[in-house]
Amino acid sequence: MKGRDPTVADWIAEGMATIALHCACGRYATVKLSDLQPTMRRSRLGRNARCAACGKQGAQVMRDMDAHYEAMAATGWSCEPKPRPSG
Numbered sequence: 001m002k003g004r005d006p007t008v009a010d011w012i013a014e015g016m017a018t019i020a021l022h023c024a025c026g027r028y029a030t031v032k033l034s035d036l037q038p039t040m041r042r043s044r045l046g047r048n049a050r051c052a053a054c055g056k057q058g059a060q061v062m063r064d065m066d067a068h069y070e071a072m073a074a075t076g077w078s079c080e081p082k083p084r085p086s087g
């Protein structure tokens with residue numbers, strides 16, 4: 001739902017294991033939800049995050065797309081191209 005501010009516990013309940021933080025400088029990091037406080041809200045997590053590359057405080061919190069694709073592959077939702085036959 002738009003405008004909702006989910007907590008770490010909400011993400012874990014959705015089956016997510018990691019969350020991605022994205023900085024304006026382009027750095028992208030994934031954080032294990034099990035390492036965070038379950039009551040931490042997305043807005044607070046983003047505000048508290050500090051970039052290890054540029055030192056900027058505040059990051060964009062996004063779903064971890066690598067984990068997302070892994071989950072899709074696990075459920076059969078994979079569209080990887082088949083290797084070309086040689087020759």
Ligand SMILES: [Zn+2]
Nearest residue numbers: 023025051054
């Ligand atoms: Zn940065």
